[in-house]
Amino acid sequence: MKRKLSWLLTLGLVLSMFLAACSGGGDDAEQPADEGKDQAAEENVEQVFNLLNGDTIPSMDPSMATDEYGFQFLGATMEGLYRLDANAEPAEGIAKTHSVSEDGLTWTFELREDAKWENGDPVTAHDFVYAWQRAVNPDTGSEYGPYMMGGVIKNATQVNTGEAALEDLGVKADGDYKLVVELENPTPYFHSLTTFGTFLPLNQKFVESQGDNFATSTETLLANGPFKLENWTSTASQWNLVKNETYWDAATVELEKMTYQVSKDPTTAVRLYEEGTVDRVGLSSDLVDQYSTHDDYVITxxxxxxxxxxxxxxxxxxxxxxxxxxxxxxxxxxxxxxxxxxxxxxxxxxxxxxxxxxxxxxxxxxxxxxxxxxxxxxxxxxxxxxxxxxxxxxxxxxxxxxxxxxxxxxxxxxxxxxxxxxxxxxxxxxxxxxxxxxxxxxxxxxxxxxxxxxxxxxxxxxxxxxxxxxxxxxxxxxxxxxxxxxxxxxxxxxxxxxxxxxxxxxxxxxxxxxxxxxxxxxxxxxxMAQLVAPKVEGVFVNPFGATYEYKWSKAVSVE
Structure with missing residues (x-):
């Protein structure tokens, strides 16, 4: 999931957003005629990306996910305290602000009151307490819970080994919209850690109502992020992400849908790209030389x-x-x-x-x-x-x-x-x-x-x-x-x-x-050597956590 890199793809996308933001302005009457046409054309662009995935998604349970694919789709469908922006900096998520004690051990997060789960329930501090406790509960069997929280959240290791009660974990709800986290030791990277999938909230009532079926299909998931999964099961080779209209910042999300299909064969994947069936494809070594001069070729x-x-x-x-x-x-x-x-x-x-x-x-x-x-x-x-x-x-x-x-x-x-x-x-x-x-x-x-x-x-x-x-x-x-x-x-x-x-x-x-x-x-x-369709704009390649961030992306006109 990480770094200060010269992200070629991200840089290009960021620059394109910057230029778009700095152009135009003023009354419609003052805009050049061509610009008005371009804007009208973009309004008519279908906000859909068609994408490939290298395999099925092993798990959509935040407590159980351990892999790139799981964290990618958790990052798209859920939101924690913060999420990474275009500069790989934590941006507002469920948390609006936070403060840190002088000794670096106590972090207090002020949560927004307009965040909702897909079923209409509010997202509260209690959802974080439940999820974090669940991640270190030895009965859950999580790998990442003990790994990510042990030595970071107070008593996480002791809870996981059965030496302390769940309630002793250093995370408490001070009312519905204030989360207080006690750390085992000062942790320089804790702010960025809160963007990671293991630290996502969970709706306790919903999770427990699903029992062993939780996070095994679309019907047994509950989104609180920019998108939600559609037509997905744990063995699915095709599924969709669709815009989550109940997301607190849904007005910012322009993409309406992303379709996915599993493809393990690079040649088949490139054929789908050339046909216009998919909008981004990774290139295997034997295909790089063939496509390295292609207008859509990008190395990230x-x-x-x-x-x-x-x-x-x-x-x-x-x-x-x-x-x-x-x-x-x-x-x-x-x-x-x-x-x-x-x-x-x-x-x-x-x-x-x-x-x-x-x-x-x-x-x-x-x-x-x-x-x-x-x-x-x-x-x-x-x-x-x-x-x-x-x-x-x-x-x-x-x-x-x-x-x-x-x-x-x-x-x-x-x-x-x-x-x-x-x-x-x-x-x-x-x-x-x-x-x-x-x-x-x-x-x-x-x-x-x-x-x-x-x-x-x-x-x-x-x-x-x-x-x-x-x-x-x-x-x-x-x-x-x-x-x-x-x-x-x-x-x-x-x-x-x-x-x-x-x-x-x-x-x-x-x-x-x-x-x-x-x-x-x-x-x-x-x-990554890829072909990326010109219509794909505003997709950020994260330096850690979920590989891609789609909250601020959109499809644009290429005419």
Missing amino acids: PETSVFYLKFNQTRNEALANVNIRSAIARAFNKQDLVDEILNNGSIVADGLVPADFVNIPGTENDFRETSGALSAHNVEEAQAFWEKGLEELGTDSVEIEFLGGDTETSKVMNEYLANQLQTNLPGLKVTLKQVPFEQRLDLDTAMDYDIQFAGWGPDYLDPYTFLSLWITDGGNNKMGYSNAKYDELLNESATTLARDNDARYENFLEAEKILFEDAAIAPIYQRA
Whole structure:
């Protein structure tokens, strides 16, 4: 979900909005005749986007969502205290204003009184209390609740482990329209955190009335955001987002509808774009060269990082640091981004992405400062491999490689498997390629050896990446543990919470430990190569959280 990037697409869209705002003005009689025609034409443009999605939506339950697709559609249909604007700054949502105590531990949010749920119920502070308690309630089984709130909201960890009652969670309603949040420690990024999907409110009466069926279909969802889902079930391959007329700021929302269909084949997707059936499509590497001179071609950098996860509990070989170190260095990442992706993605030799955050008080990028910690080097890989095999007392290793089942994923999985088997004698790789939702389930169950995975930041701070690998963390799911690493991350969130310089020193040291341990093998930092129809205006690409923001978007005339 994150960064200070030169967002090409976002910048273009922001500029187009700026120019539109600065043109015209005055009485109609003073406007040039052509301008009046343009405005009339735009009024007649059907406010519909036709879009594709890479897979089904695994979950629309804010407490249970863990993936890009879930958070994307939660962000469109629901609203929390704040939502991200064009500049990736928190803009008014259900909260109008907030204040922070001098010690940084108490945040008080003043809520608007005109926000309603789709069924007409008011959105109140009680809805936030219920949702946040539900997210950390051990009976719920949420992964993101404990991960996002633990160490941040007072007593969240204790509630989740059963050591404290739900009522002890540091969130209280002071009447219907004032929310008081107590933090465990001062949290520099808490304002941006309130925009994230796990912190969305829930209507308790509605959720409990749906029981186990909650968030499994259109009929069992309740929107309070700019749009609502139509014709959706948890297994649907087609669905719509339609304007939510009960949204408190519905007057700002110009889009009436977005249609979605699942497409995993890039060639099919491009054909749909050329036919005019869809308005935006991602390009696979084999299509980039063909369309790179197209008028609609756009590259958008991201701060999502992809890597191999090593499950140290399922396969004895992967519990060996030398075997992991060998695998991490044995594949050519530059060829992968140049030939297989070919979409502007860049090689990743660390975890925290480039152009994400600077070292405090400087203009030095964190990634540049930390350096390349896990670079491709076949000679080093083979030296680690030989040492690891000797320690294991064997001359061969078999591993299962878990990856996605899209066309691009399959090509990438096969490339990585081939590179590993070619450069590490005695290694046999078996591919297991499954749909996205199944991969998430296998990850949760730790039912894999090596997994192709990725992470997009949830807020603007290195902690969103580095906290993934804390011992027994909700997203660790690979048995990695290092006491010094845990200590550095714990200090950054507690005793050093108000000392940003010291926090970043800890982050730099922790990242080095992560790669000395070869806990993961970074591959690339993603960019998107897309064709975007000229009619699509005002879609913001968020630096964290939901990938796209559509509240301020519209379809414009291209005549």
